Amino acid sequence: MSPAALVWSAQAASAAPGLDELREHPRDTARFRQYRRDIIDRLHQGFQDGADIDALIHGHAALVDALLTLIWRQFEFAAQSDLCLVAVGGYGRGELHPGSDIDILVLAERDAEARHGDTISRFVTFLWDVGLEVGHSVRSIDDCLREARDDITIATTMFEARHLCGARALFEAFREAMHPDRIWDSRSFYAAKLAEQQARHQRFGETAYRLEPNVKEGPGGLRDIQMIGWVSKRHFAAERLEQLVAHGFLREGELRDLIEGQRFLWNVRFALHMITGRREDRLLFDLQRTLAGTFGFVDQHQNLGVEQFMQRYFRTISDLQRLNELLLQHFNEAILQDPGSMSEVHRIHQRFQIRGGYLELVHDQVFMIYPPALLEAFLLVQTHPEVQGIRASTIRLIRAHRHMIDAQFRRNPVCRNLFMQILRAPRGVTTELRRMNRYGVLGAYIPAFGRIIGRMQYDLFHVYTVDEHTLNVLRNTRRFALPEFADEQPLASDIYSRVQRPERLILAALFHDIAKGRGGDHSELGALDALHFCQHHGLGNEDAALVSWLVRSHLLMSLTAQRKDISDPEVVLNFAREVRTRERLDLLYLLTIADIRGTNPELWNNWKASLLQTLYKAALLVLERGLDTPPDTDEQIGQTCREALQILASHGLDEEAVEAIWEEFEVEYFVRHSADEIAWHTRAIAGIRDSDLPLVLVRHETPRGSTEIFVYTDDHPRLFARITTTLTQLGLDIVDARIITTHSGRTLDTFLVLEGMGHAVEPGFRVDEIRETLRERLVDPRCDHHAVQRSLPRRLKHFDVATQIEFGPGVPAVSSTRMRVRALDRPGLLSTIGCVFAEQNVNVRTARISTAGEQVEDIFLLFNTDGRELTPEQQDALRRQLVEEI
Known part of the structure; x- marks a missing residue:
């Protein structure tokens, strides 16, 4: 134990009730417990006073040594030659944190445990009673050997054994039995x-x-x-x-x-x-x-x-x-390693060779003579499949020569060519970039990347540091190229097979978040970094501009898909105009999927996959039609209706009966629903009587990757609140809501929901439960639909996200007001918002729900009881109550 630890432990002991006092009051639980508390208090005070951490950790162990020894002797074990007390595990190393378990072994001669069993039991109980959280075992040497042979973890704790008190000869025999010649x-x-x-x-x-x-x-x-x-x-x-x-x-x-x-x-x-x-x-x-x-x-x-x-x-x-x-x-x-294999050397060239399956330098001066070899090493591992890695001696030399990766090194055409060869290789790109990052080479070669190493963002959205996230995104882009992962994202894999010069996508992945933490728009700053890097690494102007655009626009597709109504042709047209070409659309789609999946494993689900795929296909149609050709809504509706009629005809519904139902529907309904959904709704409505309302339909999983709930009933101001509250009470997350009213005052409400883990509802009982519970709550006028109140999850309690309510004009086709809500995500939030809408006599036409970590950004299209946009006074009243309630 260090002198500093001994000094600290002596000072701490002198500040607490003395051991002499404890000796005078053996078995006085209260006094011993107070002594233990005083030790912990002195540890905390020492830490706050800046005491050396080694002194605290080892000094704490020394104090516990003295206390255990005293208690052992008070239980009259000292005279026994067949027992000893041994510290094991971390405590055996003499390391003890304030809350650590105190691992001890009572080592006993054969049959000694039976003779002293009651006393040992009382000894251990006393330790717990006085506040010593011990992990204990009672074993003979044979027991120790048997258990150590079977369990490497137990063996490891015993290898760190340290004698505390009791029979020294017994302990030495134990140490001899644990010798490497005999075990492990x-x-x-x-x-x-x-x-x-x-x-x-x-x-x-x-x-x-x-x-x-x-x-x-x-x-x-x-x-x-x-x-x-x-x-x-x-x-x-x-x-x-x-x-x-x-x-x-x-x-x-x-x-x-x-x-x-x-x-x-x-x-x-x-x-x-x-x-x-x-x-x-x-x-x-x-x-x-x-x-x-x-x-x-x-x-x-x-x-x-x-x-x-x-x-x-x-x-x-x-x-x-x-x-x-x-x-x-x-x-x-x-x-x-087999000594024979280490003697087998395969020379690659004058700088590198393979020894025992690992790459090594031919001599220690290679990096001094030829600095580009600092990059060449990774390219050689990448291009030699038989190489398992880099030898430790060469890793050490790479780390020792990282300082040579300076501005001159980065300007060297040889180095630039080597780096691009690594990116263009058919295999091992992610593996080698990760290896370069571990050895400090990647951050040295791209200084901007060096600044994001270890950088985290204090939110619940990004679960990795920026550098680890970036390498995850790069890995995800490479998976698109591998046949064994084609089933994960079939469309993405198909698109990737047509991508020319995939290093452009790799570079976009590498630079997309490289400017995080600098201040300003990280997409804009990163786009400039990417442009300069590409221009200096042999990419043509068009390719460099494409990579820069991908970095600048890497959030465009996810924000459009998740926060805008992509069933609106104008939204798709505006997105397509920003993308402009099929190649950009392809690469942006791949980068977006890779980015979301590399941010947080819990974020990706079939719902998001469906949104992105729908937007991709819709934008592709716009690009093929031509950006100067405005969307033909009538043509789109006509095609949707024809497809719906075909489905309905196959189920025996004639066109005249269907047309009679559809006459009640707004044009917006046909724009915002697929032919499959329209046919599903129409079949159910065709056979319904007024007395059967409300009609509640549930499909456990749809092509949208979510569970779809359809409600057809008479409209009333509290309907949205009742539905959202019920679905929240059922533990469902609402990800999308489309609220449409018929000419006769009935609602065609569609809610897309997910279970709490982000997947669709399982078929069977759960579907029946949702349908019956929702119908019951809508039928019974006595149901009191107050907002759902639940305790805030642990992780969210530390955030102070200010609630922001913003209003703006709705879509041109209908009278409405657009409202954006940014707030801390919490259980029952949408239920709370729905209840406020009801109290303010505000109706919902559309709801788009988006959650990113601890924060939600929900968008609603609203109208008042007159069917028009909200007045400024109504907006102010709604804002005040929402802020108060949220």
Whole structure:
């Protein structure tokens, strides 16, 4: 234990009730409990006073050592030669955070457990009673061996065992039994721990760049540092990481990075335990602001304090991941690799060769003599499928020579050509760009990319850092080219097969968010970066302009599809006019899908896929017809009606009966519904009597990728509120609403809904439940339709999203007012809005619901009881009540 830890623990002990006092009052639970609380209080005070984190962590372990030893002796175990108390796991390493479990092993001679069982039980109970959260086991040496052989995790905790008190000879016999010659030799231990780490990384999302990373278990976290310690201890008998330097497996600078990274993560974990008052290893979203303040980060222009703190965190774990990879590659070569295979060398050329399946430099001066080799290394791995990766020694040299990637390096035509060869390769583009990012080469070659590494956005929409999101988007674009993923997005895969020079799409993906956090419009700034990069890397003016346009317009398609009424021909025409060409439309469609799917795994669903596909096909028709040809609404309606009539005729409905029903419908109905929907509605209405109203139809899944609910009934002011409230109570998310009134005052209301997980409703009981519940609520006039009130989810409580209500003119074809609502998403929001509409005597013609993380942006077309747009006075009254209620 460090001198600083001993000094701190001595000071902390002197500030708490003395151990001598506890000795005078054995088994006094209250006094021991108070002593334990005082230790925790002193830990918190020491942290707030800026005490060295090593001193706090190790000093805490020393204080617990003394307390456990005292309690052990008070239970009269000291005289027993067949028992000893052993610290294991992290506590065995002498590391103890405020909320950590105190892992102990009562090591017993064979049959000793039976002789002392009652006393051991009372001892453990007393530990819990005084506030020591212990994880304990009672085992003989044979028990330990048996369980350690079967479970690598148990074995690891025992390898870190430390004697606390009791029979020393028994402990030494235990240590001898755990020697690598007898159990888990270094080769098998390394292989098992490597498999364990890989499984752990997969369990925690395979990436450290999640919204709420785990400081201990996530990739790049404390477990990855411990992994290095465990393997080095088993293979080299190294008790400290410093000893790896002497073994040549770690350099002084890498050791400093490792220790500094560990100290930072220790500080973060300590603060988490202190703030929550418990063992909490997740950087929970609602704790991140508090942590940022604890570490002195303050808000700046375009850069929140919490975003600065999280960028520091993500960059730290990224560095630790690289070190973990580097050292494990070293261990792999030293422990697992067949010495014979390492002697087999295949020379590629004068700079690189393949040894044991890994790429390595021919000599250590290659990068000094020929700097472009810093990029050439990745191209060689990409173009040699037999190469498994880059050797640890070469990774180290890449990291050591990153400083050579300067302005002159970037201007070098050879370097530019090498980079473009990587992007144009038929395979491995994403893999090599990720590898370049891990080793610090990508951020050095594209400095703008370097500035977004580890950068997060403090919202619930973007769950990855900007650099990780960018590489996810790039991966998604590459998947379109692979036959094994064609079933995921058939239209996108078909489009990609026709794309010429796909590196343009890759460049657009690489640059689309590169200007995040700079201030200003990141799309505009990124478009300039992309243009300059393309011009300097051999792309023609047209291709460079196309990439720049894609970056500038990368949000155009998703915003149009999700926030506008794409059944309106004018909306599609305006979108097509911005796109202008089939090639732009194709590439924008691919980029949009890749972007949404790379932002948050929970965002993509069949509903969004359907919206984008519908907009793509509608825009393509406009482009084929010609941008100067205005949309012919009459022709569109005529075609839709003819298709609907064909469907209805196949079900035995004659045209005259259908026409009689359709005479009641507004023209808008035929514009905003498909032939399939119109036929579905018409068949049901044809057989309905007035006494059967309301008519409620439910289709569990439609081509739109959602569940469709159709309501046909007499209109009244509270209808929208009743429907939205009922659907919310049923746990459904409303994503679209089309409200149309017939000439005779009945409604043709269509609601598209999804279950809470973003998928359509399952057929069967759930469909029946929705239909019957909704009909029951609409029939019973006594139903009191108040807004749904639910508690705010944990993640949303930390946001203060100002409610904004904006009004504007509606669509030209009908008298209406357009209202946009921006607000914090919360359960029952749409129900609340619907109830306010009812109280203000406002009717809804259309609702488009859009949620991005913690924020909603809903758009409504409204009209008053006179069937006209809202007056300024009505708008003001509606705005005031909405802001108050929301």
